[in-house]
Amino acid sequence: MTRIGHSDLDVFPLALGGNVFGWTADRDESFAVLDAFIDGGGDFIDTADSYSSWVPGNSGGESETIIGEWLASRKPADVTVATKVSQHPDFSGLAASNVRKAAEASLARLGVDTIDLYYAHFDDASVPLEETVTAFGQLVSDGLVRNVAVSNYSAERIREWIEIARRTGVALPVAVQPHYNLVHRNVVEETIIPVAEEFDLGLVPYYSLASGFLTGKYRSADTAGQTSPRAAGAAKYATEAGLRIIDELERIGDAHGATIAATALAWLRAKPTVAAPIASARTVAQVPDLLAGARLELTADEVEALDRVSEWTPTTA
Template sequence: MSRIGNSDLDVLPLSLGGNVFGWTADRDTSFAVLDAFHAGGGDFIDTADAYSAWVPGNSGGESETLIGEWLASRRPENVVVATKVSQHPQFQGLSAANVRAAAEASLKRLGVDTIDLYYAHFDDESVPLEETVAAFGDLVKDGLVRYTAVSNYTGPRIREWIGYAQAAGSALPVAVQPHYNLVHRNEVEEGVVPVAEEFGLGLVPYSALASGFLTGKYRSTDATGQSSPRAQGAAKYATAQGLKIIDALEGIGKAHGVSIASTALAWLRAQPTVVAPIASASRVDQVGGLLDSARVDLTADEIGELTRLSEWNPDQG
């Protein structure tokens, strides 16, 4: 089990991404994925109020609604649910009034009394940060939220947030959700990890499999004939360096009897301050491989090899 920052939330070191629920996974599939994840020991679910407003016919909140229906139907014990605010079409930004209204709407959709972990989804520089920090602190004080967190914030802005919270005696964030994986490292390792280490924040990285590239499924930069945005996003990583990373992941994974994706997630889990990578599943048969990542321990040499191969080198293309 892993503890999320300075909170009392202990979770299996893998978070199930809810972005696909109501998008590439319908209600029955979403329930089946959640059932398989929980049956396999998973207890940390990540979503956002905006999921999945980008789908034609959706308006936002579909993922939270499905998770809420699953929670009501199954009544699982000790499940931690994280959600986010700022991107829902009806609740844009991080003004105090919007943060409160969005949290209340998320609580209703999830069917819970308290949100375990509540993220500011994207920084909103149109609102004074002090106002946003106070709004999040009030949610904790009023019992609507247990712990606060930030997503897609730079190191300096996280430090600024913490400064305002400390000055006001308000709730401090316990987690950061950055874009972080084997082929997207520098921004996080140089700017966010040092702040997380200083203040005891836990990283919960999203895009942990690089749009599916780190599953080994996409091995060409030519996305011709690939209609899905996921395939288009993955193809850009299929450089010479990227393919060396995939080959190494495949070899190391075979030594442990796990998949390329499991190995990529295990590397990420081993990085400083990382609590639980986020990975999603649109099919039940994908869940087992994700869960494997939370239990396989790579050797120091294996971690070192992957770290070396994935270091950014502008000459490698």
């Protein structure tokens, strides 16, 4: 188990991503994936109110609805659910009134009284940040939300959020959700992790497996014959440098009897401030790799080897 930042949330060190529920996994398959994850020791589920509004025929909220129906059916004990606001077609942006309405809609779809971890999904420059921070703080004061967090925010805006929260006396954020993995390191390691360390924030990275590339399934930029909706997103990493990372993951994984995917997740868990990477499973067969990635402990030398093979050039001012 791992603590998320300075919160009271003690969770399994991997979050099951709910972005596929109602998209590439229908209701029955989603239920089966959730069952397998919980049965395997998982207890942390991540979703958003906008999932999966991009699918033809969907309108947003499908993932939350499926999770809510599963929670009502299974009544699991001690499951932590995180969701997000700002991207739902009917609740776009982070104006105070919208944040409140979106939270109430998420609570209804999830069938819960309180959201354990509530993210501002994307920064909204059209709304004064103090208005958004106050709105999130009010949700906590009113008992609708236990903990607040930010996703896709710059280090500067995270710092500004914290300064406003401290000045106004409202709940401080406890987590940050950035795009972070072995093939996407620069911005997070240069800017986000230092802020997370300073303010005791837990990182809950998304795209932990780079849209599937870090499973080792995509070793060519040619996506002909691939039926997965994520194939193109994964295949773009199949460069010479990207494939060296896959080879190193395979070498280290073999030494542990672990898969490439589990090893990539273990590397991420070993990085400073990372509490629980997010990874999704479209089928039950994909769940064991995620569970294994939450339990595999790499040596310092193995982490260093992966650091070297995925080395990036730091940006300059």
